[in-house]
Amino acid sequence: MPVTTPGPGPAEGAPAAGPSLRSGSLGTADIAFFVVSAAAPLTVMAGVAPLAILLGGIGAPVGYLLAGITLAVFAVGFTTMSRHVRSGGAFYAFVSRGLGRHIGIGAALLALIGYNGMEIGVYGLLGSATQDTTHALFGADVPWLPVSLAGLLLIGYGGYRSIDFGAKVLGVLLAAETGILALLAAGVLIKGGAHGLSLHSFTPGNVLVPGTAAVLAFAFAAFTGFESTVIYRREARDPARTVPRATYIAVAFLGLFYAFVVWTVIQAFGDAEVVEAAGTDPAGLFFSAITTYVGAWAADLMHVLIVTSVLASLLAFHNAINRYGLALAEEGILPKALARVHPRHGSPYVAGIAQTVLGAVVVLAFAAAGADPYGQLLLWVNTPGMLGLMALQLLAALAVPVYFRRVSHREGVLRTVVAPVVAAVLLSTAIVLVITHLDLFTGASAGVNTLLAAIVPAVFLAGLALAAWLRRRRPGIYARFASEPTEAGTGDATASQTAASRAGG
Template sequence: MTPTTPDAPADRAPAPTATLRSGSLGTADIAFFVVSAAAPLTVMAGVAPLAILLGGIGAPVGYLLAGITLAVFAVGFTTMSRHVRGGGAFYAFITRGLGRRVGIGAALLALVGYNGMEIGVYGLLGTATQDTAHALFGADIPWLPVSLAGLLLIGYGGYRSIDFGAKVLGVLLVAETGILVLLAAGVLIKGGAHGLSAASLAPGNVLVPGTAAVLAFAFAAFTGFESTVIYRREARDPHRTVPRATYLAVGFLGVFYAFTVWIVIQAFGNAEVVRAAGEDPGALFFTAITTYVGGWAADLMHVFIVTSVLASLLAFHNAINRYALALAEEGVLPRPLARIHPRHRSPYVSGIAQTVLGALVVLAFWAAGADPYGQLLLWVNTPGMIGLMVLQLLAAIAIPCYFRRVRHQEGTLRTLVAPVLATVLLATAIVLVVTHIDHFTGASPTVNTLLVAVAPVAFAAGLPLAWWLRRRRPEVYESFAAEPDEAADSTPPSKDATASAPSNGLAQ
């Protein structure tokens, strides 16, 4: 929790007696949050077959390229994390590099993006549980009670301490990745359908028209990896833990995704896998694991897809709570959202608010007779995904701008070359996603246009808010995304970390 100093502006939230549980999370714990948010089993079983259908057997390379792009972004991102120590993650980075107006717009975009990424997934929880109940017991259950029960369960998980959440996610993540490793072992031991092949890496199979769509799916599969920085105040030795967790998460996801897609291609054979994906994409992984491991493993995969969705929901819920906490401490959101539970040391009021918001959205879609997958999930999740990608782009642009204005001892590769390259690559990724938006939503051009517009509208809404704060609440505006006192960090800065730019050095 960022303490309020004696000269802190009156409009900023006063420091509560309880603080976040500092020193609770190690590298593996933070990586669990990030990888769990990505929901690797759900992404592979639910989305990878479409990537294969569109991009052919070269699809694994798309996931590697996306991972490399985000690793390049992480170079500048983690370097700047040693200098910007506040709890606002993306919006704090953007504010320090591009000014308060842009930073406030980014803060609203972050709230919309993270909430979109989580709330839409309650529709997926309902349909995934329906599918599992039907596959295992032949039962047909309604999706709404499942989604509402999930809201309560995730709300409780966020209410508890952060180390409790880390332990839960650790167990669930091992389960969902373990079932995919089991599939891989079966395919490798039996040699695939026609022997193992490296044809997926051949340029002729990668450089095909469908590769652009594969890249769009691949970038979407990494959404939320940057949330490592959100847990800085609860990390042990954050100057080392946060960068390590970021690289670990990106590296694991990139390699794991590419390897798993390659494995399922081997399971069917290069010549047959595209046809199989076209006939029934949802059954591709279940058919493969039934063939190479057994029907019992397919039953487990059904169960673990549900737990994978729950893990993703809990990870995003915790990230949203900490964003809301930081903005309440800034004085931008209502002050009660900054309250921290005295026992669990969690931002429980923010968690309750987020759970209520999720329930309202879910109930609204149910009342409108919307499909939980095709509309609640895809129409809410897609704008959130685009919003977080735009935040990544803004952060990449902010990094070299920030380091131009402050004294530092970081190298040019980290502060200029990597961020500029990441800016180009991330802009390309956003273009790919937007131009292939119909693959994500299956909606009409009018609906797709509205969904794409959510991110820029949310960002633009921050500009008049910034103007209003500057005129009516100048103390809040001037202290927005200001650095906490040195004493607020649980660990002193590393030797190469230098003082950040003073708040009056921000662009206005």
């Protein structure tokens, strides 16, 4: 059933009534496809895991398990709150209802910079990955810019179509990229690895090493976007059940799958040899392993599937951004034109067009500056995006116990206090690890890294300034920001309206 968000009067820029998102379109598996595809498992494994092995040694698989456990703890409070706060704004709505509207508006801007940064930078990866694939398979050198621009149009079209169309596409692409990694793992297990299979990767002596901190930083980055399950609640079937299930499935799958794949690659080379192999040719580590244990044809296929993995990630993030844009337009924060929904496809198509145009502007600007598509467009744009989303996770974790102190509920203290507080501590640690190892992500100078990290607090402060301006000049919009929508019949728990109005007055 369509969700109708009560909006301010015409003077405050509320969107006119019209077509709505397709409610009841997505099941648990569909939402999980969006989330796992955004993480781009094949790209993360083949492109980043060799560096984790190089820095952390054979204990690297445990880093992915620890990151997964941390985010599973976060998901406890996050999904509990999702049953009470039903806004399409996800993160910023949670933060608003817990920590106040002014913090929530700051979180809204962080969400925009975070998700846009995570998507737009990846167009550089699309260009560079396609270059590598065509060179490896055909010996041809393809310019990256036309590939990235073609990707923008393709992803724009995917976002224009219905959400169930996107879910079907992602289901196929995700099955392909995880399938090739599973094939590699099966080949290693069947042949017994280089010297037989061992579990030395999981012993304390191999985990508690100085490089583990760097591995954890890479591991947390590998889960980016998992929390976007809540963004799709307005299109989910029975969101009170499908959203939490999809969240837990995504976290569990990514944590276990990442750790398993990294462990099998270590077995492919041997405990004593894998670090040297990763240092000699990190970009070729997975291709060498699959050539040895499966065949050269599988390595060629992996090259192709890395490109499709990147496309899947782009489509998943594009859909998430569009829905944030729609929600913020409905709130009156963004232009009301962005709240238009396509009458046939049920997609936030105007927000999608705006995001595609923004992506094209950024990509063309980097190209005009002669930037490297991987080392600069990808890494410099992704980094503040990743930090922004991690900051949002921390704010959401802090918001949970505060929110549940204000409302009448029947949730347990483990879900509403213990888990979110533990998650906040762990996420704070993760943010510190990432910032202190930022040079590993960017390969840039200290000055560039400082600038990239500073973007996140600068955007948040800009959000606080916007909130103060709205409170003075647009009080109607401010007062109704992240207000509770009418969503009858979903089975969600209903929080106290009086407490909601107190949150962030």
